[in-house]
Amino acid sequence: MPGEKILLVDDDPTILDLLSRFLGGQGYDVTAAPDGHCALEAIGGEDFPLALLDLKLPDMSGLTVLSHLKTRSPETEVILFTGLAALDSAVQALRLGAYDYLVKSELRLPELLAVVERALERRRLTLSNRDLLNNLRQAQAELARRRAQELLQIRRIGEALARPLTPEQLVEGLIDLIWEGLSLAVLGLQIQWQGDNPPNQVYRRRTDLPPSAFQNFKDWLNRELLFITQGFPTNLGASEAPGKKPQKAMLQERVxxxxxLGLVAAGRKQPFTPEETELFRIFALQGEAALKNLLLFEEVKSLAIRDGLTGLYNHRHFWEILPHEVEQSRRYQQPLSLLFIDIDNFKKVNDTYGHHQGDVVLKTMAHYLQEAVRHADLLCRYGGEEFVALLPQTPREQARLLAERLRAGIARMPIPLADDKILITVSIGVAGLEPEMDGEALVQAADAALYRAKQTGKNRVCSWGED
Structure with a gap:
């Protein structure tokens, strides 16, 4: 290629001048050296893609110059000039890395030019192959690094989500691990829990993301989650999607x-690679597995503290919570009251209609009581046909009014049993926490009031401490 540098080493001034002018005329940049020392000095100053080297120099062997050339720049191609008597040296030079040799007495300029061009072309190919090999090695190393990083991230997310988590910890942990594992502009996760509870919404965004773009992303994710909760698939085509995608490149997975149901989505301007897409999918699958574990854990935990028939908290949970509520009442000097509720003549219901219909009565009663008390109140099935309602921040007088409303409402409530409807009544004992009482004493007081209600005719409310 014209413009490339060539080192020409020969002690014959005529050949040196002839070849310098000829190769210079072909566009090459020629540096002429009449002996070995001049050649070594030139080699020390710059690199030459090609050297034309006479094997017989006045001050040293051309093989010495060749050795220096190859040591400094292994990619430099060398063409040797030799006489017929020095063919053995030429063969040795080829073993040392020379490209070719030409016999001086048979030298023809067109032939020389052809050899020069072939030698330089080989050098270009050698350098190109070396660059390709280096790039391949770098790509392989980068791929191995990324694979190792991906495996580490997958292991980290697996370990992080395998621990017992609250719903809030789950969504926060998952969003943080995805944000750390992928280069994103914005990331969002929403999970719609059962019932009327609002969804958990967690987002991450780059600080340079405009507020309007962030709001567009949140609006879009809200629409997508609503869309899938109504039974439509995600990952729709642009014409089918419920709203314009807020980022040029988007990833989304259902959880x-x-x-x-949940939806995790990520966006940025640059397209995602197949590896990033797969890693995002794995993150979502890990999150889904963690969500299933969470729900299973919550179910098992609920079975331990809830009554299997009515769904209310059970006797054990009541006694676990009671000391805490008593302590809170003392600390903040707030009243605390307890209702002890018993269905009157419940044995007669079981004997007349059977235990299955008796269960219907218990479930109907539990539902009615649950609707009548506050969310802050603790309603439990205490055992058999007995229920308790622990009422924080409620003085005994207000608790008695609530008990009267419950008694009157239940007495007017027909309960369908098989082909019949029956009316039931309840007796209720009311007690308020006194300064000398602990939790157990509060329960005993409410139980004593209930006993008095039963003994004085049933279907009535009695308060502890009243005549």
Whole structure:
């Protein structure tokens, strides 16, 4: 290629001048050296893609110059000039890395030019192959690094989500791990829990993302989650999607466990690689597995503290919570009251209609009581046909009024049993926490008031401490 540098080493001034002018006329940049020392000095100052080297120099062997050339720049191609008597040296030079040799007495300029061009072309190919090999090695090393990083991230997310988590910890942990594992502009996760509870919404965004773009992303994710909860698929085509995608490149995956649905989505300007897409999918699958574990854990925990028939908290949970509520009442000097509720003549219901219909009565009663008390109140099935309602921040007088409303409402409530409807009544004992009482004493007081209600005719409310 014209413009490339060539080192020409020969002690014959005529050849040196002839070849310098000829190769210079072909566009090459020629540096002429009449002996070995001049050649070594030139080699020390710059690199030459090609050297034309006479094997017989007045001050040293051309093989010495060749050795220096190859040591400094292994990619430099060398063409040797030799006489017929020095063919053995030429063969040795080829073993040392020379490209070719030409016999001086048979030298023809067109032939020389052809050899020069072939030698330089080989050098270009050698350098190109070396660059390709280096790039391949770098790509392989980068791929191995990325694979190792991806495996580490997958292991980290697996370890982080395998621990017992609250719903809030789950969504926060998952969003943080995805944000750390992928280069994103914006990331969002929403999970719609069962019932009327609002969804968990967690977002991450780059600080340079405009507020309007962030709001567009949140609006879009809200629409997408609503869309899938109504039974439509995600990952729709642009014409089918419920709203314009807020980022040029988007990833989204559904997260589902039973009736709990969620959606995780990520966006940025640059397209996602197949590896990033797959890693995002793995993150979502890990999150889904963690969500299933969470729901299973919550179910098992609920079985331990809830009554299997009515769904209310059970006797054990009541006694676990009671000391805490008593302590809170003392600390903040707030009243605390307890209702002890018993269905009157419940044995007669079981004997007349059977235990299955008796269960219907218990479930109907539990539902009625649950609707009548506050969310802050603790309603439990204490055992058999007995229920308790622990009422924080409620003085005994207000608790008695609530008890009277419950008694009157239940007495007017027909309960369908098989082909019949029956009316039932309840007796209720009311007690308020006194300064000398602990939790157990509060329960005993309410139980004593209930006993008095039973003994004085049933279907009535009695308060502890009243005549």
């Amino acid at each position: 589902q466990a039973g009736e709990v």
